[in-house]
Amino acid sequence: MAVDPTFTSHPSAISPHHHQHTPPIPALQDPCSGDDDDDDDDEQVDEDDEDDCLYDEQQDLFQNELPDFTSSTSSFNRMQRRTSVSAESMTPSSREHRFIKTVVPKSAAQHDRIQSAIQTNFLFRHLDEMQYKDVINAMTEKQVEPGETVIQQGAVGDFFYIVESGHLDCYIDQERVTTYQAGGSFGELALMYNSPRAATIVATTRCVLWALDRVMFRGILMEHTSAKRRMYESFLTDVPILASLDAYERYKIADALESVAFEDGQTVIEQNAVGNNFYLIESGVAVFYKMDANGVQREVNRLTKGAYFGELALLNDSPRAATVIAEGRLRCATLGKKGFNRLLGPVLDILKRSSINYVKVMQSASE
Numbered sequence: 001m002a003v004d005p006t007f008t009s010h011p012s013a014i015s016p017h018h019h020q021h022t023p024p025i026p027a028l029q030d031p032c033s034g035d036d037d038d039d040d041d042d043e044q045v046d047e048d049d050e051d052d053c054l055y056d057e058q059q060d061l062f063q064n065e066l067p068d069f070t071s072s073t074s075s076f077n078r079m080q081r082r083t084s085v086s087a088e089s090m091t092p093s094s095r096e097h098r099f100i101k102t103v104v105p106k107s108a109a110q111h112d113r114i115q116s117a118i119q120t121n122f123l124f125r126h127l128d129e130m131q132y133k134d135v136i137n138a139m140t141e142k143q144v145e146p147g148e149t150v151i152q153q154g155a156v157g158d159f160f161y162i163v164e165s166g167h168l169d170c171y172i173d174q175e176r177v178t179t180y181q182a183g184g185s186f187g188e189l190a191l192m193y194n195s196p197r198a199a200t201i202v203a204t205t206r207c208v209l210w211a212l213d214r215v216m217f218r219g220i221l222m223e224h225t226s227a228k229r230r231m232y233e234s235f236l237t238d239v240p241i242l243a244s245l246d247a248y249e250r251y252k253i254a255d256a257l258e259s260v261a262f263e264d265g266q267t268v269i270e271q272n273a274v275g276n277n278f279y280l281i282e283s284g285v286a287v288f289y290k291m292d293a294n295g296v297q298r299e300v301n302r303l304t305k306g307a308y309f310g311e312l313a314l315l316n317d318s319p320r321a322a323t324v325i326a327e328g329r330l331r332c333a334t335l336g337k338k339g340f341n342r343l344l345g346p347v348l349d350i351l352k353r354s355s356i357n358y359v360k361v362m363q364s365a366s367e
């Protein structure tokens with residue numbers, strides 16, 4: 001199947017995936033020649049060279065066929081052969097104004113299936129309508145058999161994957177580090193950092209995956225993802241409750257976090273309300289109040305940067321146990337209920353144990 005992307009700065013002018021009406025690719029000056037395998041030079045590439053090199057990569061994409069996703073080895077072999085990864089910066093940055101949009105025709109049913117696969121994935125949450133449409137247009141369906149290797153550790157990365165259905169295991173050096181199911185995604189690291197694949201991903205059941213090529217991933221999904229990971233990297237490293245997580249687990253939490261600010265005196269949580277969010281304090285002071293037997297609000301606790309709250313209602317499916325009010329400006333990173341359960345799984349036991357003591361402290365303070 002040939003790729004027929006159209007070079008255009010006007011999204012509305014995206015061509016369908018057919019051979020006719022393909023505009024000629026302009027002649028290239030080959031600013032990247034000799035750089036293909038020279039990673040050491042990557043960081044020195046200036047903006048203009050970078051853009052031209054990206055353009056070279058698009059020429060490469062244009063001239064090559066999309067991998068045949070029906071065979072287990074084809075995309076892997078292709079990745080091995082295609083060592084001419086262009087000299088892009090090691091720091092992820094957007095080139096949305098220049099990239100060629102891939103359009104793979106698909107049925108209305110396929111559109112719907114992609115939408116439901118990505119709707120629970122945090123990486124797609126910030127996309128505007130046009131970016132969302134571009135991502136869906138570019139995705140290619142990949143059917144995978146049990147036991148099939150989708151990504152091989154150490155290989156060159158061409159695609160980012162979303163799981164529509166099925167289960168996969170992720171191994172680093174033969175050790176299983178995580179699993180994926182519907183709504184999960186993987187394969188972003190090699191595309192973001194031009195690095196070899198960090199892990200091997202093997203299907204444990206029949207799977208349907210949607211693959212997004214590196215140009216589309218870098219053009220649409222990368223900037224926001226890497227900015228968020230950078231933004232929360234050092235903060236999450238310093239949060240005591242997350243100390244036992246590895247760097248990649250903290251990345252996944254960063255993907256899911258939303259930052260929210262409260263002004264002085266604003267209520268963050270109301271006692272007895274239904275709880276939907278978990279909070280990590282980025283800055284400021286959160287003051288905790290409980291109603292005593294006489295209906296008087298009493299201060300029971302105050303927390304600052306690096307502390308967390310809001311976990312009790314989520315852990316126990318119970319109403320909020322206290323009211324939380326901002327003192328001065330309070331900024332928190334929040335996780336919804338699903339993200340809380342899925343991403344904090346490794347520390348839920350610690351959270352539960354800590355919350356028992358915390359409840360005792362709160363209770364005695366309000367008596």
Ligand SMILES: Nc1ncnc2c1ncn2[C@@H]1O[C@@H]2COP(=O)(O)O[C@H]2[C@H]1O
Pocket residue numbers: 151157170172177178185186187188189190191196197198199200201246248249
């Ligand atoms: N602990 C981990 N470290 C690195 N990559 C991981 C880890 N767990 C899952 N992965 C995923 O495995 C993928 C392998 O390909 P990539 O390196 O492109 O991107 C990687 C991540 O999406």
